[in-house]
Amino acid sequence: MPMRREGRYWLFFVIVAVGLVLSWGQIGRKTHRVLGADPIQLLATEQPCNPATAPCAALGGDRALVLGPGSAGLRLRTAGFDADSLAVRELQFISPSGDRLATRELPVLPDDWVLDAIPKDTVVIRIRLQASGEAATVAEFPLRQ
CATH class of the missing domain: 2.60.40 (Immunoglobulin-like)
Structure with a gap:
């Protein structure tokens, strides 16, 4: 069964949202390590x-x-x-x-x-x-x- 247009948009936004959450989580952990290393x-x-x-x-x-x-x-x-x-x-x-x-x-x-x-x-x-x-x-x- 082919995916409808709205379904494709939702899938695109879910993939983008998951990517942003994961990347910002990585940046946050790295920043915490760098800034917390030598206060x-x-x-x-x-x-x-x-x-x-x-x-x-x-x-x-x-x-x-x-x-x-x-x-x-x-x-x-x-x-x-x-x-x-x-x-x-x-x-x-x-x-x-x-x-x-x-x-x-x-x-x-x-x-x-x-x-x-x-x-x-x-x-x-x-x-x-x-x-x-x-x-x-x-x-x-x-x-x-």
Whole structure:
């Protein structure tokens, strides 16, 4: 028995609808994986900020990073972090064009680091700390105003 014209239209729309549902489901799952892979908590840096001359803080929630002058470079202190559970302790030195000049791992210390040997053209120091199973905490400190 041949299919009527209305039946063909219904079949076409059902096939299109099923295809859209399946494709959007795939996109949704992939987007969730990509966005959920590395969530971050961006700390707000106080303004004006020039850590070479005076301590300046980056705050967010129950966490804080303070970067200021030290005896042999810049001194970084943390508050609200469990130092033993920090899996990632990373410094990124950013150039005026936004490129990374260098990336360094901070040594395993309680909550106090001295940053020496800062690359010459660095205009921003980005600090990324992450405890196991938690969102990464990121703060950016400008070096020149």
